[in-house]
Amino acid sequence: MSIVASEPGSGSEVAAVPPVARIVDGVKVYGRGSTAVRALDGITAEFVRGEFTAVMGPSGSGKSTLLHCMAGLDTLTSGHVFLGDTDLRTLDDTTLTVLRRERVGFVFQAFNLVPSLTAKENIVLPYLLGGHRCDAGWLDELCQGLGIADRLSHFPSELSGGQQQRVATARALITRPDLLFADEPTGALDSKSATELLVQIRQAVDSFSQTVVMVTHDPRAASYADRVLFLADGSMVQEIPAPTTERILDVIRGFEG
Numbered sequence: 001m002s003i004v005a006s007e008p009g010s011g012s013e014v015a016a017v018p019p020v021a022r023i024v025d026g027v028k029v030y031g032r033g034s035t036a037v038r039a040l041d042g043i044t045a046e047f048v049r050g051e052f053t054a055v056m057g058p059s060g061s062g063k064s065t066l067l068h069c070m071a072g073l074d075t076l077t078s079g080h081v082f083l084g085d086t087d088l089r090t091l092d093d094t095t096l097t098v099l100r101r102e103r104v105g106f107v108f109q110a111f112n113l114v115p116s117l118t119a120k121e122n123i124v125l126p127y128l129l130g131g132h133r134c135d136a137g138w139l140d141e142l143c144q145g146l147g148i149a150d151r152l153s154h155f156p157s158e159l160s161g162g163q164q165q166r167v168a169t170a171r172a173l174i175t176r177p178d179l180l181f182a183d184e185p186t187g188a189l190d191s192k193s194a195t196e197l198l199v200q201i202r203q204a205v206d207s208f209s210q211t212v213v214m215v216t217h218d219p220r221a222a223s224y225a226d227r228v229l230f231l232a233d234g235s236m237v238q239e240i241p242a243p244t245t246e247r248i249l250d251v252i253r254g255f256e257g
Contacts, residue, residue, distance in 0.1 A: 018084075019046040020178050020211045021070060026079035028065050028234075039065040040076070041234035047179065050209035052202065054222035056248070057231035058255055063215045064183060066231065070213065071104055071181045072096050083178060101126055105172030105180040109187035111164040113156040113171075119163075120152035123170045134174065142170050145207070146200050162193025169197065173204060180204070182214040186221050198224045219248040230255075 028040040039062045047053055055063050068074040070081055072088050081088045083103060091099065113122045123143070127134040143149040146166045156164055165185065172180055182201065186194035202224050204210040214225065222228050223245045230238040230251055240247055 018048075019082075020049050020084065021213075022046040022082050023066070023070055023076075024080045024082070026066070026069060026081065027077045028062075028069060028074070029077045038234050040069065040079075042079070043231075043234070043236050045229060045236060047211055047213055049211050050205060051227070052205045052212045052225040053214070054225035054228045054243070055213065055215045055231065056217070056219075056222055056228055056252075057237075060233075061231040062234040063231055065234075067181050067183055067213065067215050070179075071106065072100050098130075101130055102175055103178045105175065105177035107165070107169050107172045107180065107182040107185045109184040111156070111161075111168045111188075113164055113167060115156050117155070118152065119148060119154050119156070119159065119167045122156070122167055123152075123174055125171060126175050138176070139174065142173055145203060146170050147196070160193070162189055162196060165189060165193070165197055166200065169200065173208075173210065176208075178211065180210055180212045182212060182216075184216055185214065186216070186218060194218075194221065219245045219252065222248050 022045065024044050026040050026043040027038070030037045030039055043062070043066060055066060057063050065074065069076050072081070075089070083099065086099070088096065114125065117125070124134045124139065140149065143152060146169060148163060148166050148170065151159060151163055151167075156167070159167065165188070169185070186197055189197065198221055201212055201214070205212055214221070216222050223243050225243060226241070228240045228243045228248060229236055230240075232255065238251060240251065
């Protein structure tokens with residue numbers, strides 16, 4: 001929650017910064033009867049502009065389910081997900097597809113690049129699919145910032161894993177999305193490439209006021225975020241603002257104890 005309150009006794013009203021996205025009483029159940037699994041159990045959370053949130057928790061805690069439901073890749077059993085003022089439950093499949101393409105960015109552990117397209121063609125693919133023209137100045141700024149400006153004519157097979165993930169990140173950011181979702185984005189990278197990617201995601205937050213929600217198992221990766229939300233058994237159990245690797249590890253030890 002990002003609430004800006006006046007000084008006590010000032011008489012002025014409390015001003016709330018509207019969230020970029022929020023989930024309200026989110027419940028997701030897979031299966032029925034005795035085999036039903038409650039992957040999300042009444043989660044409520046808000047994500048504001050220019051904030052980097054990491055989501056952590058034990059395997060099966062609901063991390064990826066939360067991300068998929070927030071991104072409109074899966075639907076809640078009950079509750080609501082809002083992107084701005086838009087309730088995703090009110091959208092038909094076609095409208096939801098357009099919303100995801102134009103207002104949401106995705107970075108996954110698998111790079112998901114099209115092998116027959118160059119790096120540049122992969123990056124501008126969301127614009128091509130939407131029938132729009134890419135802003136050349138923004139493309140250049142983004143690629144310079146991600147350190148891939150000299151790799152745009154290369155095909156994915158000609159790029160290292162770190163370079164491919166940076167191309168995937170550029171593709172996710174090229175439409176200036178309201179929200180960027182990252183699901184274990186450093187999972188397939190060596191430590192140097194992972195650090196470079198995290199620095200660049202942090203820069204996108206700080207320089208472009210990008211909102212990022214990242215699922216990760218890596219305490220070091222989560223320490224780049226502004227806050228860490230911990231899930232357990234489908235519920236939000238703890239939040240750490242201004243996280244450090246050691247503070248995150250302390251919470252993880254608590255889960256394991």
